[in-house]
Amino acid sequence: MKTLDTPAMCSLGFVLLLCVASTCAVNAQTSNVLPAPRSQDEKMAWFREAKFGLFIHWGLYAIPAGEWKGKRSPGIGEWVMHRMKIPVKDYEQLAQQFNPFKFDAEEWVKMAEDAGMRYIVITSKHHDGFALYRSKTSPYNVVDATPFRRDVLKELAAACARRGMKLGFYYSQAQDWHDPNGAGNTWDFGPDENKDFDKYLREKAEPQVRELLTGYGPVCLVWFDTPRMMTPERSQRFVEIVEKLQPATLIDGRLGVKGDYFTTGDNFIPDLARDDDWETPATVNHTWGFRRDDEDWKSPGEILFKLMDIVSKGGNYLLNVGPDADGVIPKPSADNLRTVGRWLKVYGEAVYGAGRSPFGEEFGEFSAAQKDRNGKPLFLVRNDWRCTTKPGKVYITIFNVPREGLDLPPFKNQIRKAYVLGDPQKQEVTIEMVNGVRVARVPRPGPHATAYVLVLEIEGDKIER
């Protein structure tokens, strides 16, 4: 008995100790910020490693969920106030109903982790002007205006700190449909041109961004959006706030001046690779904020292809979920993300910290005859495989396994070894020369129904063509 009891007692003591230690760690991490990076490369390092992030759109719009007074409001859910021209005095009443009793920050962070995501970006204030944290600047916030009275961002920041997840904040700097001088609300406050926009910036947006960068520990990035009326001077004021308070914090591409990286259009993936740092913000259905009627979820296979498409073109994938008014991330979206995460557990070496494709022909080609909607040559997409790289290694993620073996694109380097990622035996994949083309005899069917990764260990650090 004694010999059985003692280890159990020890481990109980150990667990208690761990709890105390981790509480201390949380306090330390939420009060401190990261040191100033010494170079842009150092500043970008975590972003280049991460590749896959979770976007969360959550706010009062989760209550109407795409419907207002029994009428469907088409389009993206978080735009319901704008779309239905809801007066401030009506829309702000929603705050009194905001009581998401199922909200569990730890669970959200755990979901992101399971999905293989390495950072979270949450709406601290969307265009509707409602702050998801305790703001001294405006009482229109989750603590002072709702029965819930809990600081959502505080809880999320603590959970992220505990689990080692990076956290960033979306902040709508220009549009604010609740403030008489913010951009966008013309139905209550008249045309934007007649507003004292700088009054709004100085008295609401700038102080709120300061609050976000002081009360919530290290903020990995601030995600500004829709830079209406954002002159370079106005934008620069936000740059200075961020740099002064948290010099390691990245700024996205939609502030109004150049940020630390380029942000593509919503749900837009470029046809070809880019050499700069960039990110695609995207939805899992057709809305950002929760809509009751949108259950058209992207499948795990579609998400996985987009992830590899983006990473192979040098970008990051910031994929959104819209929790409902109870605080629950819709189960189908969470399940599909977790399925992607299970794939990444096996094949993640080809993703995290990986560089873009050294090729390009796998993306497709411009049609000589057909035009797209804008009258430009139509890009004919190929989706058989995507390629990522690390020094001395080439990762080919194969989506359509060819019957006759995979024709490798031409390059000069010798191939030292070829095998399938996650194969415990690292069994050789044979490479044969057929009419001057190297053909990899890849397994068919492969070890995974959607896609698997062929690794080529090459002579030299990088591909020479």
Ligand code: H79
């Ligand atoms: O936060 C998400 C969107 O709410 C935000 N960006 C992502 C990340 C966004 N703001 N503006 N837009 C996206 C473009 C909005 C276009 C439309 Fe509309 C909104 C189309 C229909 C409703 C504005 C109003 C343009 C036409 C009517």
